[in-house]
Amino acid sequence: MNGDDLIWGNGLIAALVSVVLGIVGLVSARNTTQRWLTSGLFLQGVLLTFTLAGAYFHSTATLFVGAFAVLGLLVVHSWKGLEQHIDDSADDVEEPA
Amino acid sequence: MDEPFLPWWVVVLLGMWSISLTVWQHASIHREVRMWAGCLSLVYLTLIFLALGVGLRTPVTTPVQLTRIPLRSFGFGLCGLVSLTASVWLLGRISRTARQLCYIVATLANASVCAILQVPVISIGLLIVAAIAAVPLFARRESALSWRTAWADLLKFDEKPVDHEASGKSWLTGGLTMLLVCVLLGTTAYALRYEVMRENGSARKSVHPSRSQVDEVLFSGKAAAGEPSLLNYATSTRADIVVLMAAIVFLTLASTGSQRATPTMSSDQNDDPAAMEPVRRS
Numbered sequence: 197m198n199g200d201d202l203i204w205g206n207g208l209i210a211a212l213v214s215v216v217l218g219i220v221g222l223v224s225a226r227n228t229t230q231r232w233l234t235s236g237l238f239l240q241g242v243l244l245t246f247t248l249a250g251a252y253f254h255s256t257a258t259l260f261v262g263a264f265a266v267l268g269l270l271v272v273h274s275w276k277g278l279e280q281h282i283d284d285s286a287d288d289v290e291e292p293a
Numbered sequence: 294m295d296e297p298f299l300p301w302w303v304v305v306l307l308g309m310w311s312i313s314l315t316v317w318q319h320a321s322i323h324r325e326v327r328m329w330a331g332c333l334s335l336v337y338l339t340l341i342f343l344a345l346g347v348g349l350r351t352p353v354t355t356p357v358q359l360t361r362i363p364l365r366s367f368g369f370g371l372c373g374l375v376s377l378t379a380s381v382w383l384l385g386r387i388s389r390t391a392r393q394l395c396y397i398v399a400t401l402a403n404a405s406v407c408a409i410l411q412v413p414v415i416s417i418g419l420l421i422v423a424a425i426a427a428v429p430l431f432a433r434r435e436s437a438l439s440w441r442t443a444w445a446d447l448l449k450f451d452e453k454p455v456d457h458e459a460s461g462k463s464w465l466t467g468g469l470t471m472l473l474v475c476v477l478l479g480t481t482a483y484a485l486r487y488e489v490m491r492e493n494g495s496a497r498k499s500v501h502p503s504r505s506q507v508d509e510v511l512f513s514g515k516a517a518a519g520e521p522s523l524l525n526y527a528t529s530t531r532a533d534i535v536v537l538m539a540a541i542v543f544l545t546l547a548s549t550g551s552q553r554a555t556p557t558m559s560s561d562q563n564d565d566p567a568a569m570e571p572v573r574r575s
């Protein structure tokens with residue numbers, strides 16, 4: 197295992213941690229904006245997992261099929277949720293100093 | 294190859310990271326405590342990756358020289374750390390604008406990671422996602438939103454507990470976090486260990502070609518054999534058991550925390566302002 201593999205391996209674990217953070221954020225989300233952002237975070241984690249898995253295992257099939265499918269899903273998810281979240285004002289929290 | 298194992302202090306780091314992340318997300322905990330817990334979770338996260346990256350079992354005879362780290366690795370680590378930092382910060386009780394800023398920063402960092410990986414199409418796609426996520430910020434600029442305000446919002450916390458937190462169930466989120474971390478890390482550890490054992494020619498050989506064979510085909514005989522790295526030691530046969538034991542310990546701690554949190558939460562449900570005063574004072 198060379199140095200690059202070590203780095204990609206760590207990156208793979210980091211991507212999985214990002215997936216976990218997305219799921220945790222999705223569970224504790226309180227409105228649609230938070231759900232939008234955390235589900236985007238989750239999808240980005242999945243995307244990075246595919247990409248880094250492709251780099252780590254030297255598998256172009258995994259890279260192209262998985263990563264591009266998730267990327268398309270992420271762009272559609274961002275675009276579809278855009279109008280809804282401009283109008284959402286439920287998360288404008290003000291905290292007393 | 295001697296049987297490696299996951300050191301106990303890595304499991305402790307994993308548990309401490311989950312606990313601090315839970316405290317960071319909890320609404321009824323004091324603001325300063327939450328902020329320090331959020332910072333601590335980042336420190337634990339960094340330590341975990343340093344432990345996996347620098348090495349677990351090899352004695353460090355020479356100090357790590359930062360100038361000798363390749364620029365590519367340094368950039369990769371920096372972008373990954375920025376991405377995880379922004380993701381952790383996004384999960385806190387911060388304002389909506391600050392959340393969107395964190396999301397944009399995390400997306401840009403992930404785009405940089407993909408650029409370093411030399412996958413420009415995915416990097417450009419993530420830049421498009423970041424641009425889309427930035428549209429609501431610019432759309433609300435007419436409502437007296439300035440970057441200075443947005444920066445100040447990064448440290449504003451919402452202290453109103455929601456229903457499932459008021460009932461003390463949010464500790465279950467901490468348990469779920471730990472469980473997910475253990476399952477995902479355990480699965481990754483298993484996958485990496487399987488790969489390493491196949492590379493080493495162990496009895497777990499599968500029908501797939503080994504890494505060295507694939508490298509021979511791809512790189513014309515320049516097989517990347519090398520010495521077994523320290524990541525191998527982190528992904529061992531005992532790792533799954535130790536990680537599962539850590540999950541059990543953490544769930545026990547989480548149930549204890551739930552019992553302690555219940556009286557405070559019941560006072561929230563009664564809407565007693567006197568009982569809420571110590572919690573909301575900052």
